[in-house]
Amino acid sequence: MKKFLNDPVNFVDEMLEGIYRAHPDVTYTADDKRCMVTSRPKTGKVGIATGGGSGHLPLFLGYVGDGMLDGAAVGGVFQSPSSEQMYQVTKAIDQGAGVLYIYGNYSGDIINFDMAAELADLDGIQVKQCVGNDDVASSKVGEEHKRRGVAGIYFVYKTAGAAAAEGLSLDEVHRLAEKARLRTRTMGVALSSCVVPEIGHATFSIGEDEMEIGMGIHGEPGISRKTLGTADAVIDEMMERIFAEQDYKSGDEVAVLMNGLGGTPLEELYILFRRVAQLLEGRGVKAKHVWVGEFATSMEMAGASVSILHLDAELDRLVAAPANTPFFKHFSA
Amino acid sequence: MKKFLNDPVNFVDEMLEGIYRAHPDVTYTADDKRCMVTSRPKTGKVGIATGGGSGHLPLFLGYVGDGMLDGAAVGGVFQSPSSEQMYQVTKAIDQGAGVLYIYGNYSGDIINFDMAAELADLDGIQVKQCVGNDDVASSKVGEEHKRRGVAGIYFVYKTAGAAAAEGLSLDEVHRLAEKARLRTRTMGVALSSCVVPEIGHATFSIGEDEMEIGMGIHGEPGISRKTLGTADAVIDEMMERIFAEQDYKSGDEVAVLMNGLGGTPLEELYILFRRVAQLLEGRGVKAKHVWVGEFATSMEMAGASVSILHLDAELDRLVAAPANTPFFKHFSA
Structure with a gap:
């Protein structure tokens, strides 16, 4: 295991200490560093909260800030935060306009967010939920409710965060988040495993010349393991699955998130994006x-x-709105 | 070699195509994609240019934009761009106020930038230069002219870019860039090698439990190879070298760049930064x-x-100024 760490048991807490020392724009509530909230709350707006396991930075913590999220609860590496932590974040960010939860479709997170929503309800805080399930590889059409949430949740954060910043109601912010969710599709490919610090060895093994199309971000099995093809062939296969799911017409507009899983250089992400752009242009x-x-x-x-x-007109507007968080900054055009 | 690529010969050009397709804020001159210039030139200001080998993203291309650089020339992976490419960038960005070159202390880059400056001089374009040499590990005190330029050049870009955006003269922008250069120190540590696509295997080998303190960003030898210690011990050793070079007094202020070399997760960078912050606080x-x-x-x-x-007062002001480039965005406080 070749990692910069001290005692693996302290991996998450030391990471959090580093984040708070680096970024005064975020702080925490309930005396618990795993309950992050913005240091610059905006009065009266709908609160947006997320949460999930650590090990996915800049997800989830990285999007707490202006124009995005108001709070995030994180657990251990790849472990859900507790319902209590989610509830504490909810209480801290509620401004009387209600709170929207946006998180990925994983059973632990669902149970804990549901319970947090019940606790919040007892306090008179209205909560709505949007559960990201953008990973096309994780189940077939017609069974989208089984799909995992992966990087595409970024678009839901961006949309809902901008809508809340505009002062829209909880119903409206929820409607727009749902629209972004339903119009987002993601396909992934893994070339190597990660190492969970407290485990100390690779989560899975994969051959020196192999890739796994559709692998989940915790190493969940994908849809095919085979010899690594060219960058163009990999993208062709991934985009074919995405194109099959939505009716794209000439003249349509999209937003693209070309995301690296951690170990892949930015240079290669641009080589992959080049092919995505070519395929979109071809249609x-x-x-x-x-x-x-x-x-x-x-x-x-x-x-x-x-x-x-x-995209449609309102998603276009919201995705392009400005945002300023420790990890993600966007100037409006 | 586990990389997303097509023909390795096209690695840089396909990467560049991806960048231009993704970011309309940048374009290129002289019909050569390796000669990047901003799409939003500001009239009358000092131009800032950089350049160097590919394979270091977001360096060098990533800092072309508002409040930072006006142009950048890149070569093949770890190879200097040509003097002709640097000259073409210079011509394209000059607004009559002169051009400052900021690049790292590598012999190929020096030769080519010097030649480009001579060609520009024949056209009546005034050029000044600032050659980054922040890598403490690459030679001892008193021989700073032998030191390599590494990540700390970011501070020189940020300072000079903000000074040029304020409308300062070439002499002033150069003075401030030099001040930032002379007050910046960097120490690095490598845990694994990179793979140059056209070579196809690791540039160097390093044991499963080893680290190399002070290794250069092209794999140049560092100052010690030993068993990987704890994150805190690694930072203690690196910071001791940096503290020894500048007279830091209680009450002084600094800017910190905690930079990942590519394969190290953001979580670990925050664990490392936590220790940097503790050591600074201790002083x-x-x-x-x-x-x-x-x-x-x-x-x-x-x-x-x-x-x-x-930092001093003017560096503080310039480092905190806003910037908006494809890879780097900063809102002023």
Whole structure:
């Protein structure tokens, strides 16, 4: 295990201490560093909260800030935070306009967020939920409720965060988050495993010349393992699955998130994005907003995912709105 | 070699195609994609140019934009761009106020930038130069002219870019860039090698439990290879070298760049930064501006570097000024 760490038991807490020391824009509530909230709350707006396991930076903590999220609870590496932690974040960020939970479709998170929502309800805090399930590889069409949430949740954060910043109601913010969720599709590919610090060895093994298409961000099995092809062939296979799911017409506009899983250099992400752009262009679809980099990782896992958000006028407006968080900054055009 | 690529010969050109397709804020001159210039030139200001080998994203290309650089020329992976490419960038960005070159202390780059400056002089374009040499590990005190330029060049870009955006003269922008250069120190550590695509195997080998303190960003030898210690011990050793070079007093302020070399997860960078912050605090030195992430990489190399800029009032102002480039965005406080 080749990692910079002290005692693996302290991996998450030392990481959190580093984050709070680096970024005065975020703080924590309930005397618990795992309950992050913005240091710059905006009065009266709908609160947006997320949460999930550690090990995916900049997901989840990285998006707490202006124009995005108001709070996030994190657990141990790849472990759900507790319902109590989610509830504490909820209480801290509620401004009387209600709170929207946005998180990925994993059973532990669902149980804990549901319980936090019940606790909040007893306090008179209205909570709505949006459960990200963008990973096309994790189940077939017609069984989308079984799909995992992966990097495409970024588009839901961006949309809902901008809508809340505009002062829209909880119902409206929820409607827009749901629209972004339903119009986002992601496909991923992994080349190597990550190492969970407290375990100390690779989560899975994969051959020196192999890739696994559709692998989840915790190492969940994908849909095919085979010899690593060219960058173009990998993207062709991934994009074919995405194109099959939404009816893209010439003239349509999309936002693209070309995401690295951690160990893959930015240079390679651009080589992959080049092919995504070519395929979109071939269909007459415009990549109107593009982000390339690391947005949802699995620590040192080599690999990438591509997420496509099918835009309409209101999604276009919200995705392009400004944001200023420790890990993600966006100037409006 | 586990990389997303097509023909390795096209690695740089396909990467560049991806960048231009993703980011309309940048374009290129002289019909050569390796000669990047901003798409939003500001009239009348001093131009800032950089350049160097590919394989270090977001260095060098990533800092072309508002408040930072106006142009960058890149070569093949770890290879200098040509003097002709640097000259073409110079011509394209000159607005009559002269051009400042900021690049790292590598012989190929020096020869080519010097020649480009001579060609520009024949056209009546005034050029000044600032050659980054922040890598403490690459030679001893008193022989700083032999030191390599590494991630700390980011502070020189940020300072000079902000000074040029303020409308200062070439002499002033050069003076400030030099001040930032002379007050910046970097120490790095590598845990694994990168793979140059056209070579196809690791540049160097290193044991499963070893680290190399002071290794350069192209794999140049460092100052010691030994068993990987704890994150705190690694930072203690690196910071001791940096503290020995500048006279830090209680009450002084610094900017910190905690940089990942490519393969190291963001979580670990925050664990490393935590210790940097503790050591600074122990000396009564305030980390006023902090950036943690990937700013100068060696593709998939695992490792990190820490750069410290010793602030004064004018560096404080310039480092904190806003910037908006494809890879680096900063809102003023």
